[in-house]
Amino acid sequence: MSSVRIRLFQTESFRLAAVYAGLFFGSMAVLIVLIYLIVGHAFERDLLEDSNDDLASIHKAYATELLKRPGKAVHEAKEMIDDRLLAADKDDVFLLQSGTSTRLAGNLPVMAPEAGILRFRNPIPTDSDKREHMILGRGEVLAPGLYAFVGRDLHEAQEAESEVLRAFGLVMLASLLAAAVGGLFLSRSFLRRVDAITGTCRAIMAGRLGDRIAMRGTRDELDRLAATINDMLDRIGALMESLRQVSNDIAHDLRTPLAHLRYRLEMAKLEAKSTQDYETAVEAAIADSDQLLEMFAALLRIAQIEAGARHAGMEEVDLATLLGHVGDLYKPVMDDTGHPFEVQLAPCAPVRGDPQLLLQLFANLLDNAVHHTPAGARISLIAQMDGARPMIVVADEGPGIPVEDRQKVFRRFFRREQSRTTPGSGLGLALVLAIADLHGAEISLCDNNPGLRVVVKFPASLRRASS
Numbered sequence: 001m002s003s004v005r006i007r008l009f010q011t012e013s014f015r016l017a018a019v020y021a022g023l024f025f026g027s028m029a030v031l032i033v034l035i036y037l038i039v040g041h042a043f044e045r046d047l048l049e050d051s052n053d054d055l056a057s058i059h060k061a062y063a064t065e066l067l068k069r070p071g072k073a074v075h076e077a078k079e080m081i082d083d084r085l086l087a088a089d090k091d092d093v094f095l096l097q098s099g100t101s102t103r104l105a106g107n108l109p110v111m112a113p114e115a116g117i118l119r120f121r122n123p124i125p126t127d128s129d130k131r132e133h134m135i136l137g138r139g140e141v142l143a144p145g146l147y148a149f150v151g152r153d154l155h156e157a158q159e160a161e162s163e164v165l166r167a168f169g170l171v172m173l174a175s176l177l178a179a180a181v182g183g184l185f186l187s188r189s190f191l192r193r194v195d196a197i198t199g200t201c202r203a204i205m206a207g208r209l210g211d212r213i214a215m216r217g218t219r220d221e222l223d224r225l226a227a228t229i230n231d232m233l234d235r236i237g238a239l240m241e242s243l244r245q246v247s248n249d250i251a252h253d254l255r256t257p258l259a260h261l262r263y264r265l266e267m268a269k270l271e272a273k274s275t276q277d278y279e280t281a282v283e284a285a286i287a288d289s290d291q292l293l294e295m296f297a298a299l300l301r302i303a304q305i306e307a308g309a310r311h312a313g314m315e316e317v318d319l320a321t322l323l324g325h326v327g328d329l330y331k332p333v334m335d336d337t338g339h340p341f342e343v344q345l346a347p348c349a350p351v352r353g354d355p356q357l358l359l360q361l362f363a364n365l366l367d368n369a370v371h372h373t374p375a376g377a378r379i380s381l382i383a384q385m386d387g388a389r390p391m392i393v394v395a396d397e398g399p400g401i402p403v404e405d406r407q408k409v410f411r412r413f414f415r416r417e418q419s420r421t422t423p424g425s426g427l428g429l430a431l432v433l434a435i436a437d438l439h440g441a442e443i444s445l446c447d448n449n450p451g452l453r454v455v456v457k458f459p460a461s462l463r464r465a466s467s
Contacts, residue, residue: 020179021180025176039164040161043161044154051151057080059142062076077146078096078104081096091153093106093108095110097146098147099145108123109123115139117137119134119135133155137150193216194222261285261292268282317355319458320345324343326366327345329363333366333370334379337375339369339376339379344382344384351390368428373397373399379396387460388460389460393453394454395453396452398452442456443456
């Protein structure tokens with residue numbers, strides 16, 4: 001259990017939650033300080049405004065009476081203070097003094113006459129614990145030797161500020177607890193999903209190659225990671241299946257030519273009587289060896305293409321120009337084999353690809369059309385747009401391919417019974433499929449009525465899509 005707790009605290013989600021909690025705590029602390037200062041300033045401003053109003057009233061009463069009856073001016077100021085004391089709150093303080101030692105009215109002891117805003121401790125206890133509170137007010141010299149002060153005890157304001165601080169403190173504590181609980185919850189959820197991914201990967205490493213990481217469908221970063229890993233596993237599985245198939249194909253399909261080669265050499269050893277017999281046998285063996293080397297070269301080329309080794313040679317290719325070159329190369333071949341050849345090249349959006357591999361793709365398709373159709377059968381090479389996608393079609397009027405064999409012909413070394421008497425290794429269409437997959441193209445076989453129609457659709461051009 002302790003190790004689980006340690007792992008929870010070490011997860012990235014908990015660290016992020018802790019960082020955000022720290023940032024929130026710091027922001028709240030700054031906000032609380034600002035609010036505390038603003039509230040304190042507002043309280044003091046209101047108290048000073050009240051004190052200024054009372055002091056102005058005392059000053060006005062004194063000045064008014066001084067004009068009418070100078071001898072009664074001080075008395076009028078005293079009565080004003082007495083009336084205010086009767087109606088005032090217990091936190092209000094007043095003082096009217098003569099000189100520096102005689103209090104004429106008010107509830108404060110005499111003090112040094114100072115004009116302006118004053119802040120000092122209240123010498124009069126205002127509660128049961130006999131604590132001294134701060135006084136904030138304003139003093140004014142009404143006349144030579146006559147001083148007045150009006151202020152307010154800050155006890156209630158300080159209590160209100162303390163309540164604000166306590167409230168914010170509770171909010172901060174609750175926020176920190178919520179952040180901690182949220183961080184633990186997120187860490188636990190994150191850890192469960194990471195453990196599920198790890199468990200699936202270990203199961204795959206143990207040999208359960210069909211397992212895949214479960215996704216929640218939330219489309220979050222872990223779902224995207226799981227989808228990417230699953231795609232990678234699918235790709236690895238396809239490559240392993242391809243490798244297994246190649247191994248099987250090599251074991252089954254190359255055994256016959258190797259056995260044939262061995263038989264030729266053995267017969268030459270047993271039956272050859274002259275130098276000419278040996279030369280004939282050696283030439284036949286060399287021809288068989290060349291055929292085997294061509295097969296291995298084709299297999300290696302397919303493997304390199306499927307592994308994406310030719311991505312570095314990608315460039316922008318004009319399909320119409322490339323197919324025009326292919327048509328020029330194959331026109332003499334078609335004439336020699338007696339196949340009417342039709343080339344229809346409409347302007348196509350450029351595609352990103354390897355020109356040499358694309359040339360190999362179309363050449364293999366035309367080679368198949370020539371080898372598997374009788375003389376007189378028309379062969380067409382067509383380039384056109386299918387919406388935003390460039391589409392290339394190689395059509396012939398030959399016997400075609402049955403529907404049940406149309407996917408099989410893309411397998412390595414697969415040859416239909418009708419094709420086993422013709423030259424070839426059964427790797428041409430496998431190479432075509434590998435090149436098409438490298439370029440993100442879709443290849444399909446359909447009826448040409450009569451004959452076969454091979455359709456290659458490339459992805460929409462980026463330039464066209466952006467426009």
